[in-house]
Amino acid sequence: MTPEQKIEELGLTLPPPVAPVASYVATVRTGDLVYTSGQVPMVEGKLHQTGKLGVDLGVEEGQAQARVCALNAVAALKAELGELSRVRRIVKAVVFVASAPDFTAQPQVANGASDLLAEVFGEQGKHARSAVGVAALPLDAPVEVELIAEVA
Template structure:
């Protein structure tokens, strides 16, 4: 497969994950009364996904005081992996995902923190590796004072999927 993850390549997204040495984690479970994914037409929406690793938050705290930009990027990447795991679990096949349409990222930050885009690139770079940079996605990143369970990152994704 071309390094840019060309959508027209005969390789599938699951094969691209294997080539990158990435294994999807166990899909996340809701922390409240909601579902992790919802399909509307050809769009699959995820709920807010946290950077859980083996059932525990990867990091806790706020960017700019407790965590570095690099730790934020890692948290965003793990949240993106969890979003892919939720989507794959719902669809039954990762290869039904056509592209990432939109990524929303909320970051727990200090008032002075300004590197939101750099942190969000932790998720965006992962999606570009898997689906191809040329596919692109829209993105909204915001900083907030606090997030549930002291997570530094909450990510939601809209995927375009093949409906069966």
């Protein structure tokens, strides 16, 4: 089963890639690696949810937003590669979580992105990861995800 078929089986739709909102490109390929720019939880051109974890959103809401971010990053990979079966491995995910000063569940929030990647890519979706709490993210996004993928 292709990653695209797995996405469909999960009841998800791969969105069109999110257009950059500033002076950068969505992906950069160097050798066998593709780096995605940070993806916020945009749905149909709008931020799906705003706010900070530990103030405006709980862990489950943050996981859902991380999942949207990861799906957007996968869409950026597809736009770069043409087909997701060219992804050999998700090497690393970096998940930024806009957090209240006393919020420490960034890894649990990041699981929303990590779990989606494993569901879509199987063993090749298991990756190294950083989950980082930050004071604020662009557009007041609660979560931002970037990926590094090894590709064929």
